[in-house]
Amino acid sequence: MRGISFKVNNGLDNYLYPILSNLDFNDLQWFIDEDEVYQYNTETKITGNFFVEHILNGASLLTKIMNEPHYIIFLNLIGFTDGYSPHVINNYNEYLSNINCQIVVLVCDSIFVDIYCKSINDIELIKKSVVMMGCSDIKYITDENDIYKTFDF
Known part of the structure; x- marks a missing residue:
C-alpha cells in the first residue's frame, strides 16, 4: 500500500487540519513545493x-492550518524527518528511496x-478522518492503481 486517495466535498475549506491532525507533526x-492556496477573511475575500x-516545522504548520482560514486550489506538501533539509520529491520512486521523506500530500x-x-x-x-468528514471515492493507493508518474502538476 502506497497511500490513500479521496475526494473532499467541493467548497470545503480548511480541510487539511482534520485530515492530518492525528499524525505526529x-x-x-x-x-x-507547489501551491495555490489562498488566505481569506471573514467576508470570504481573498x-x-x-x-x-515554504518550509515549516510541524507545530507551525499545524497551527497555521488549524487557525487561519484558507482555500486550496492545488498543493504539493512534503513531510520530512525533523532535522533533515526538505527538498522537492518528483515522483514515487524518489519518495520511496528517500528514508527521510515520510509523507507527500497532493491536492488537485x-x-x-x-x-x-x-x-x-x-x-x-x-x-478514519476522511470517512468522518464525509469524503467520497476513498481508496487505497497501490502499485496497481497509482496514476501519478510525477508529483508535480
Missing part, C-alpha cells in the same frame, strides 16, 4: 497567499487528494 519538517514560507483542483505515507498506521488514521 512535531517530528516532521514540511516543505511546500487576502493573499496562504503559504508565505480543490477536491482531489492523494496522500502517500510510509506508515500504514498513519494511512489508517487518515482514512
Whole structure:
C-alpha cells in the first residue's frame, strides 16, 4: 500500500487540519513545493497567499492550518524527518528511496487528494478522518492503481 486517495466535498475549506491532525507533526519538517492556496477573511475575500514560507516545522504548520482560514486550489506538501533539509520529491520512486521523506500530500483542483505515507498506521488514521468528514471515492493507493508518474502538476 502506497497511500490513500479521496475526494473532499467541493467548497470545503480548511480541510487539511482534520485530515492530518492525528499524525505526529512535531517530528516532521514540511516543505511546500507547489501551491495555490489562498488566505481569506471573514467576508470570504481573498487576502493573499496562504503559504508565505515554504518550509515549516510541524507545530507551525499545524497551527497555521488549524487557525487561519484558507482555500486550496492545488498543493504539493512534503513531510520530512525533523532535522533533515526538505527538498522537492518528483515522483514515487524518489519518495520511496528517500528514508527521510515520510509523507507527500497532493491536492488537485480543490477536491482531489492523494496522500502517500510510509506508515500504514498513519494511512489508517487518515482514512478514519476522511470517512468522518464525509469524503467520497476513498481508496487505497497501490502499485496497481497509482496514476501519478510525477508529483508535480
